[in-house]
Amino acid sequence: MKALLINGGPHKKGCTNLALEYVARGLAEGGVDSEIVWLGNKPLAGCMACGRCREQGRCVFDDVVNELILKAREADGLVIGSPVHYAAPAGQVVSAMHRLFYTGAVDWSGKVGAAVVSCRRGGSATAYDQLNKYFSITGMPIVSSYYWNEIHGNTPEEALQDEEGLATMQQLGLNMAWLIGCIKAGEKDGRPYPGRVHQARTNFIR
Numbered sequence: 001m002k003a004l005l006i007n008g009g010p011h012k013k014g015c016t017n018l019a020l021e022y023v024a025r026g027l028a029e030g031g032v033d034s035e036i037v038w039l040g041n042k043p044l045a046g047c048m049a050c051g052r053c054r055e056q057g058r059c060v061f062d063d064v065v066n067e068l069i070l071k072a073r074e075a076d077g078l079v080i081g082s083p084v085h086y087a088a089p090a091g092q093v094v095s096a097m098h099r100l101f102y103t104g105a106v107d108w109s110g111k112v113g114a115a116v117v118s119c120r121r122g123g124s125a126t127a128y129d130q131l132n133k134y135f136s137i138t139g140m141p142i143v144s145s146y147y148w149n150e151i152h153g154n155t156p157e158e159a160l161q162d163e164e165g166l167a168t169m170q171q172l173g174l175n176m177a178w179l180i181g182c183i184k185a186g187e188k189d190g191r192p193y194p195g196r197v198h199q200a201r202t203n204f205i206r
């Protein structure tokens with residue numbers, strides 16, 4: 001059992017990474033391995049809507065997103081971590097996640113997801129809501145903790161003082177491990193996640 005943790009912050013060892021390290025602790029406590037992948041601090045392109053990914057199973061921009069596709073396929077859980085930039089997820093996170101989720105190269109259904117945001121002071125709720133949209137459009141059960149998954153601080157040293165934020169993250173990891181285990185147990189018991197059974201696509205409503 002493995003979870004993929006994405007650090008979308010511009011700082012490799014910043015506040016978002018700290019939050020994810022605590023999620024990883026909780027996952028380990030629950031018997032789930034994890035890997036933190038940093039998006040880096042080079043510009044990341046957004047989705048060009050060229051649709052080539054649907055044919056090739058990878059994005060035409062050959063960057064970290066293509067690595068994420070391969071790692072996400074192997075993962076049972078996904079945590080998207082982002083700093084809050086102007087009350088939204090950081091631009092590079094949005095660019096990368098649009099491309100990752102649009103490829104159709106990963107079967108997300110039955111993988112569990114959680115969003116984690118770090119901010120100095122405000123705007124966390126809107127950023128958090130936006131990130132959760134990736135999970136709720138792809139059949140991914142969303143894991144929660146005992147507060148919204150946010151940590152406060154402008155530096156990792158400050159964020160380390162957010163005791164409640166750190167506990168929220170560790171508990172999130174533990175809850176995610178539990179849910180992954182439940183899904184696996186269900187599969188063994190002949191009750192796999194149903195996946196997409198009912199389908200319809202209408203581009204307008206009349």
Ligand SMILES: Cc1cc2nc3c(=O)[nH]c(=O)nc-3n(C[C@H](O)[C@H](O)[C@H](O)COP(=O)(O)O)c2cc1C
Pocket residue numbers: 009010011013014015016017082083084085086087088118119120121122123124152153154155156
């Ligand atoms: C461009 C930019 C916009 C930001 N906007 C906000 C904001 O809206 N609200 C807030 O509380 N902090 C804001 N911050 C501060 C970061 O969210 C905060 O420092 C965060 O914890 C840094 O995480 P990191 O170390 O992983 O990059 C902003 C920082 C930057 C660089």
